[in-house]
Amino acid sequence: MNQITPIPTPREKRPVILQAEKVGVTFKVDGGMIEAVRDVSFKLCKGETIALVGESGSGKSVTARSVMQLLSKRASLSDATRITYDGKDMAHLSKQEIRRLRGNRISMIFQEPMSSLNPVYTIGKQLIEGICLHQKIGRKKAMKRAQELLEEVHIPDPEARLSQYPHQLSGGQRQRVMIAMALANRPDVLIADEPTTALDVTVQAQILALIDELKARYGMGVVLITHDLTVVQQFADHVYVMQHGEVKEEGPTKQIFSAPRHPYTKRLLASDPKGVANPLEGHPDTVLRGEDVRVTYMLRKGGFFKGTYSPLVAVNDLDLELKRGETLGLVGESGSGKTTFGQALLRLRGMDQGQVTFQGERIDGHDRHQMRPYRTRMQIVFQDPFASLNPRMSIRQIIEEGMAVNGIGANGRERTARAKQALRDAGMPDTILSRFPHEFSGGQRQRIAIARPIALEPEFILLDEPTSALDLSVQAQIIELLRRLQREKGLSYLFISHDLKVVRALCHRVMVMQHGRIVEQGPVSEVLVNPKTDYTRRLVRAAFEIAT
Template identity: 60%
Template sequence: MAQPEPSAGPAAPFFAAEGIGVTFSLIDKELQAVKDASFEIARGETLALVGESGSGKSTVARAIMRMHDPQRAKLNPDARIVLDGEELGELDEFAMQRIRGRRISMIFQEPMTSLNPLYSVGSQIVEVIRAHDRRVGKKEARKRALQLLREVHIPQPEARIDQYPHQLSGGQRQRVMIAIAIANHPALLIADEPTTALDVTIQAQILGLLRELQERHGMALLLITHDLTVVEKVADRVCVMRYGEIVERGATKDVFGAPKHPYTKHLLASEPRGEAGTLADGAPELMRGDGVKVRYELRTGSMFRRRREELMAVNDVSLRLREGETLGIVGESGSGKTTLGMTLIRLQRATGGEVRFDGDRIDGLAPRQLLPYRTRMQVVFQDPFSSLNPRMIIKQIVAEGLIVNDMCKTAAELDERVARALEEVQMERDVMDRFPHEFSGGQRQRIAIARAIAMEPELILLDEPTSALDLSIQAQIIDMLRELRRKHKLSYIFISHDLKVIGAMCHRVMVMEHGKVIEEGPTAEVLRSPRQDYTKKLVQAAFDILPS
């Protein structure tokens, strides 16, 4: 059994995990997901556990909490989990129930799937409080829940406490998850990818909040993430995991400043780098929008007192896109960037203004009139798992658009075009008979791009195509998109909240707030010298991580 890393002094560490090993029982074999992982965390310290998807990070966290199904997962019998001198591995399930949520709490990656949609957020906080102290009455627990919502900086907590998860934004739901996690003042807080799907400004707020709560309550924090920028700014020490093993550990500044293991060097080199390059002189205009508007009518109030309100999702936006150019659109959730993108390629109707593609006005065309343009404009969505039909094999998924638009005369020609599209995104031909669930997130995104490329389009809308991917996979997808753009003279509209990706991909960038473009220009210029306060806030949140 591997020895734990040495502590700073003679005193026993506040938390220690020694020899953690987890083996899953599959149908035809056993899979060792974690092999002999050991680490320590001091009181008030932040330890980051980093690595790509499948490295075993979350499995370690669940092993600490003893949350694995004992029928499917076996914890190494020699493993030791010690919290403030107490051996957790020796406790039975009833005793562990008193530990979970009280002395050790966990913040999960996706709050929408962790929060119960049938109960108000206040009642879910109350439930956690009373589960660990039945002496607390419902009124007192509600008062504590309200105070917790204030503590995590939920706006208008008195109104929000009776709302349901779907009525809150992503950042607000994550704050509710944090309120639940700290409800009983845990000694150790495990944060499993707490900011992955959040805008950069919300991410900065959540990380700042965790630091504030940690300082106030003296918690130890185990941060699980694949975002190395977050780790560099937040963590005191870091452990790098690969294939279930910790391959490097140390003070964050030492690991980032002088990485020793090849895998750590690979991770640090995987952040989006480079620039979009220069456009060909005289590149013709492919798309333009003039005064584009998208207006929604919202109905609020009760059944008997209906009120109608107007929401301008896109408000008087104009843009130009040239052949071979990548235009980035950035902004927080609700800024209107996705609505604008979908309107430009006519998956959403404009309520004002004009949209022209290759000189032709397309904003007022009927669905049948749009058919000739559909093959020339394609889209790649954020989540490839939900955008790929799980009942279709890869060949059918990539070929569907070709068949619908009658673009191949023979079955042999169809097969060849599908295979060629897959090869363009660096996938082998033999994947055609497999289903989407058999692939990793990065591979599924390549398949989604292959589906778009197969149509031989001139324009592709990319809506957050890398936000859910590991850094090294992000870098691969970006390099691939740049090569496809060069090879086929493609134009991209690239929607993202990740300014590092925007910097590596886009020739120009537009910054949106409340449906309006508040700043635009060459990407390097906007990111280096933003003029508007809102843009400055986005840039600071992306590159400085923690609010000043």
């Protein structure tokens, strides 16, 4: 029997569930006021997904947070702002009234799950809090509902996860917990602020398909905030393009992608990662080699008194070889063992077995003290510059700390000169040494995070998802920066990512990981163009074919 595809209802005929008019948000800062959002209007219809897109700092998240009154104390809404839901003006509700709606009828998925999940409570306890508050049901029923929610968002072994803590889950799994919490009470409006930033391409597709399915089933309206235009093209019905706190262009998704009118929209659509890796010359030496590397974790299941432990092999007897001046991509889904493998090679994490050789020297048996001389030569750039840069330290202190610890530079003046040069190498002005991380955008913070290891003049850098939290135009700048530094300094990169578009633009070779094993490897031009395993084909399809 052929399935009949329903004809979509025109936007004009759908009931409007959320209407924002003339949203204006001003922040009080030292030295005056900053107008972050100006005269922004949008509407959300029942069963519809609208997307707010734009670069970092364009006002997307501030606009969405104003709907739920989640702005900081320094922020104030303009008098002209009207945000209408269920006949009420959300912008002027009391705290008690907004609390009844927040997390119940209107819910939000935040970008950074580690900041949103409480590290001292189990996943189960955090999930049932909102369920018990709004549904007035007992703890036992709420916990059963929590388990169902984890199953819905495709978290493996959901019963065991309920008794675990956020740090025991991978980044992608934590983000799925956040999505489960937001969907717990079947809201009318779901605001998703970069909900798939930390997720690999296949899980990203699953999560967005899940939100789409729930939207259709319950008539929910979704406000999607993202810098991933591939996601927008597949899942959004209507797009609002924002720049400098204003809506520059809006329209149906097909119209925006096929015939953009504003120059800024055209530039955004042209910002996909491009180019290929710098060609390797001659027969370069091996910088890093790993052989038969194995890492095992013990997972706890059950209650406090009757808990049992079972082993999880996160990295299963893996080999790796990295040449001088080469970029090796390590890809796979969340929880596949990519970061664990990378950190084991850098001796930042213990191994059960295996050999690691750096520049011809065995380092797998070295303790923390013995590794000190190698730390300047082996560096790491983390995924989240918000978390990896100390907010209490100035840029000077952040960059010079590694030099001071490792005895690099004869005096303070020499270290400052090296810090300034590192900032210039990373494409940042050398006049920012006295400023602090919160004064910079996400892309600028990531450049500072790259300048920090560059100052130590390493030979090898582990790049752990360095572009996943960045919008497309900044992503392209960081890729070009990494290419240039590699060309000028002969650096070798181990590049961990779930973004295959970035891997295609930056890497020479790629290794595909699944469940702690390497399932396929080879030159990028072969693996990503003609994958041999079903798993790699699924990754490639999710990364590239959505946009075509």
